[in-house]
Amino acid sequence: MSAVPSRPNARRLIAAVVLVPALAALALWAFAWPAARTAPHDLPLGVAGPPAATARIERQLTQHKGAFEIHHYADETAARRAVEDRTVYGAVAVTAHGPELLTASAASPMVAQLLHQAVAQRALAGTQVRTVDVVPAPATDPRGAVLGSSVLPLALAGIAAGAVVTLLGLRGTRAVTALVGAAALAGAVAAGIAHSWLGVLTGDWWTEAGVLGLATLAVSAAVAGLAALLGQAGLGLGAGVVMLLGNPFSGAASAPRLLPEPVGTIGQWLPPGASTTLLRSVSYFDGAAATGPALTLAWWAALGLGAVLLGSALRKRSTSAEAAAERKLAPVG
Numbered sequence: 001m002s003a004v005p006s007r008p009n010a011r012r013l014i015a016a017v018v019l020v021p022a023l024a025a026l027a028l029w030a031f032a033w034p035a036a037r038t039a040p041h042d043l044p045l046g047v048a049g050p051p052a053a054t055a056r057i058e059r060q061l062t063q064h065k066g067a068f069e070i071h072h073y074a075d076e077t078a079a080r081r082a083v084e085d086r087t088v089y090g091a092v093a094v095t096a097h098g099p100e101l102l103t104a105s106a107a108s109p110m111v112a113q114l115l116h117q118a119v120a121q122r123a124l125a126g127t128q129v130r131t132v133d134v135v136p137a138p139a140t141d142p143r144g145a146v147l148g149s150s151v152l153p154l155a156l157a158g159i160a161a162g163a164v165v166t167l168l169g170l171r172g173t174r175a176v177t178a179l180v181g182a183a184a185l186a187g188a189v190a191a192g193i194a195h196s197w198l199g200v201l202t203g204d205w206w207t208e209a210g211v212l213g214l215a216t217l218a219v220s221a222a223v224a225g226l227a228a229l230l231g232q233a234g235l236g237l238g239a240g241v242v243m244l245l246g247n248p249f250s251g252a253a254s255a256p257r258l259l260p261e262p263v264g265t266i267g268q269w270l271p272p273g274a275s276t277t278l279l280r281s282v283s284y285f286d287g288a289a290a291t292g293p294a295l296t297l298a299w300w301a302a303l304g305l306g307a308v309l310l311g312s313a314l315r316k317r318s319t320s321a322e323a324a325a326e327r328k329l330a331p332v333g
Contacts (some may be wrong), residue, residue, distance in 0.1 A: 019287055021023070030248045034249065034259045034263050037260040039263055040068060042069040044089055045091065045110065047070055047092050047093075048075055048094065054072075059120075073091065073093075076095050083102050084285065086281065086286065086289045087289075089115065098128060102132050102134070103115055109142065110144075111257075137282055140198060147279070149188070151276055154219070157219075159219060159223055163191060166228070166232070166234075180305075183216040183217035184210065185219060186213060201283040202284065207282045211275065214294075218297045218300035221302075223238035228311025242270070242314075245267075249267030250272040251268075274297050275293070
């Protein structure tokens with residue numbers, strides 16, 4: 001006769017059967033749904049020139065309800081400066097030589113292409129529009145594919161570092177030292193590959209290495225910190241948040257404003273999205289609009305490292321309390 005599964009084993013079997021499809025559904029939703037809804041959502045776009053000359057352009061653009069967030073500028077120079085400062089993704093300027101579309105493919109090649117279609121082919125159909133790429137993407141990565149592909153390896157490196165530190169039993173200051181050291185080395189290696197070898201990053205090498213290292217530390221510290229507080233379950237929780245939410249919500253392959261809300265906003269609160277935005281800023285825009293994502297990564301790193309130290313302190317306190325209890329219960333003599 002076949003043995004009847006025990007109740008705990010039956011529960012584990014049911015949990016496994018239910019959990020796997022649930023995780024598959026979550027992963028499919030997280031990766032496929034934002035990709036299927038890729039479109040401009042309040043995308044910052046400038047309009048420059050006299051109001052009488054730009055009124056028709058603005059009317060055409062606002063026909064796409066919710067697509068563009070219009071910013072007004074006095075002239076082409078002010079609009080160009082706004083693009084360089086990452087205030088807007090592009091701008092339509094009415095000049096003495098005719099309408100001009102300003103784009104920044106370094107911010108997002110997909111957005112630059114979308115603006116060309118929306119403005120040159122629709123809003124100003126039948127009009128000769130000159131397109132100027134104010135901040136072009138590097139010739140070695142014109143479609144931004146390499147930069148977008150760097151998000152997953154950095155996330156994996158952070159998860160791996162946090163898991164290794166946890167599984168090796170490192171705690172307290174030793175764990176913090178290991179996490180910071182591993183992140184610094186990962187940042188230097190990544191900068192060596194992306195900047196020195198592939199040439200897809202064009203800013204200051206040391207700044208880029210620092211950003212890549214901080215991006216790795218934000219993930220590794222969060223994973224190790226959760227593990228220090230929750231045990232090995234924290235490893236799965238940290239890895240799940242980064243891989244199932246942070247990576248597809250990052251907008252690395254497109255742009256945060258091309259993702260449906262609140263996905264685009266949530267993605268910028270997580271390390272992969274913040275690191276992508278920060279890396280674009282320091283590499284292509286001389287650090288413009290870098291404060292927000294830099295603070296996001298710093299908070300993730302600080303809170304994660306703090307959790308590592310807190311978990312170690314709580315563990316020591318628990319061990320000391322257990323030892324004291326055992327001494328009280330030990331027979332005298």
